[in-house]
Amino acid sequence: MQQRSKDTRNHIIESAVALFCDAGYEAASVADICIRAGVSKGAFYHHFPSKQSLFLAILDDWLTGIDDQLFSSATPSGDVPASIQDMAETLGFVLNEASGRLPIFMEFMVQASRDHAVWDAAIQPYRRYQDRFAGLIASGQESGSINENVDPRIAARVLVSLAVGILLQAVVDPESADWDKVTSEGISMITQSMKRSS
Amino acid sequence: MQQRSKDTRNHIIESAVALFCDAGYEAASVADICIRAGVSKGAFYHHFPSKQSLFLAILDDWLTGIDDQLFSSATPSGDVPASIQDMAETLGFVLNEASGRLPIFMEFMVQASRDHAVWDAAIQPYRRYQDRFAGLIASGQESGSINENVDPRIAARVLVSLAVGILLQAVVDPESADWDKVTSEGISMITQSMKRSS
Numbered sequence: 001m002q003q004r005s006k007d008t009r010n011h012i013i014e015s016a017v018a019l020f021c022d023a024g025y026e027a028a029s030v031a032d033i034c035i036r037a038g039v040s041k042g043a044f045y046h047h048f049p050s051k052q053s054l055f056l057a058i059l060d061d062w063l064t065g066i067d068d069q070l071f072s073s074a075t076p077s078g079d080v081p082a083s084i085q086d087m088a089e090t091l092g093f094v095l096n097e098a099s100g101r102l103p104i105f106m107e108f109m110v111q112a113s114r115d116h117a118v119w120d121a122a123i124q125p126y127r128r129y130q131d132r133f134a135g136l137i138a139s140g141q142e143s144g145s146i147n148e149n150v151d152p153r154i155a156a157r158v159l160v161s162l163a164v165g166i167l168l169q170a171v172v173d174p175e176s177a178d179w180d181k182v183t184s185e186g187i188s189m190i191t192q193s194m195k196r197s198s
Numbered sequence: 199m200q201q202r203s204k205d206t207r208n209h210i211i212e213s214a215v216a217l218f219c220d221a222g223y224e225a226a227s228v229a230d231i232c233i234r235a236g237v238s239k240g241a242f243y244h245h246f247p248s249k250q251s252l253f254l255a256i257l258d259d260w261l262t263g264i265d266d267q268l269f270s271s272a273t274p275s276g277d278v279p280a281s282i283q284d285m286a287e288t289l290g291f292v293l294n295e296a297s298g299r300l301p302i303f304m305e306f307m308v309q310a311s312r313d314h315a316v317w318d319a320a321i322q323p324y325r326r327y328q329d330r331f332a333g334l335i336a337s338g339q340e341s342g343s344i345n346e347n348v349d350p351r352i353a354a355r356v357l358v359s360l361a362v363g364i365l366l367q368a369v370v371d372p373e374s375a376d377w378d379k380v381t382s383e384g385i386s387m388i389t390q391s392m393k394r395s396s
Binding site for chain 1: 220222224225301304305307310312317320324325328349351352353355356358359360361362363364366369370371374375376379380384386387388392
């Protein structure tokens with residue numbers, strides 16, 4: 001893609017994210033997005049065949065970005081509890097970086113529960129997180145840093161649930177807690193209980 | 199309230215919950231709700247001054263119900279980690295009972311992030327959970343079942359975050375895990391790490 005074309009695509013995405021956060025996905029029309037982005041409908045449809053495809057592109061960009069940031073530092077052969085703890089720091093970073101755009105995270109959830117195409121697009125990366133965490137925990141059991149009684153799939157779901165719950169509350173009630181600290185303490189509680197008792 | 203009037207109110211609430219789940223809060227009009235419930239607009243406005251007040255009534259009923267169920271069995275003077283573990287069972291029960299109606303849980307979150315009146319109505323019971331959990335953990339520290347190094351407010355937020363994250367994923371991807379088991383294991387990991395080391 002040409003740089004100018006890329007810039008236009010990114011600009012449409014940014015405008016749409018802002019609009020979806022303010023007005024909601026359902027209420028925002030392609031025309032509204034074009035006005036906000038200052039682009040013609042022709043330019044819009046050159047990049048995205050529909051509002052839904054734009055929505056899915058935002059979702060995909062976001063999940064891929066989190067994925068890359070989270071797992072880039074994981075070292076399966078090393079101290080897995082410490083790796084998972086490091087990921088908690090990254091989650092805090094993701095959270096701060098995305099803070100203004102987080103209402104759209106809930107839009108994804110709502111649309112996914114209602115629209116099969118969104119569900120399908122959201123569920124694959126989500127299940128990939130679960131699998132990657134489960135794989136990391138299983139490798140920790142092999143290398144001896146994680147207790148062998150832990151069920152990697154269940155433990156992975158516990159970790160992701162905690163992260164999802166924190167993200168959601170940080171959106172709805174950002175002022176009520178130091179969410180970075182809740183993340184770090186919560187992950188620490190879970191990794192402590194997974195550690196091999198020596 | 200007369201029994202018949204109560205029945206009508208409950209019937210309007212049930213119809214609205216079903217409609218909000220299917221079509222979304224924004225898309226569902228008072229007229230749609232009346233058609234679904236088979237009541238006149240007069241009957242509707244006798245019970246609820248607006249769609250928003252109905253929405254808030256649903257939220258309040260739901261949160262009060264969860265509150266009663268969760269804390270009815272808590273015994274602050276006894277074994278607090280065991281009490282919290284019992285709550286995990288109750289959460290599984292709440293989850294199963296509410297499974298079909300859970301998409302509305304996300305509607306509340308989305309509306310709360312956008313509408314100050316909804317936010318205000320949602321945030322009070324939510325903060326009350328946090329406070330009740332924090333109080334329970336602090337009483338466990340006094341009676342010696344919880345480690346005194348634990349920060350009750352942070353630990354309460356970790357517990358609620360886990361519960362919220364599980365609820366959300368159980369809505370979006372019910373088939374991908376035994377969510378009762380994830381709840382019970384997750385709470386167990388956290389309570390284990392809060393126990394007083396003897």
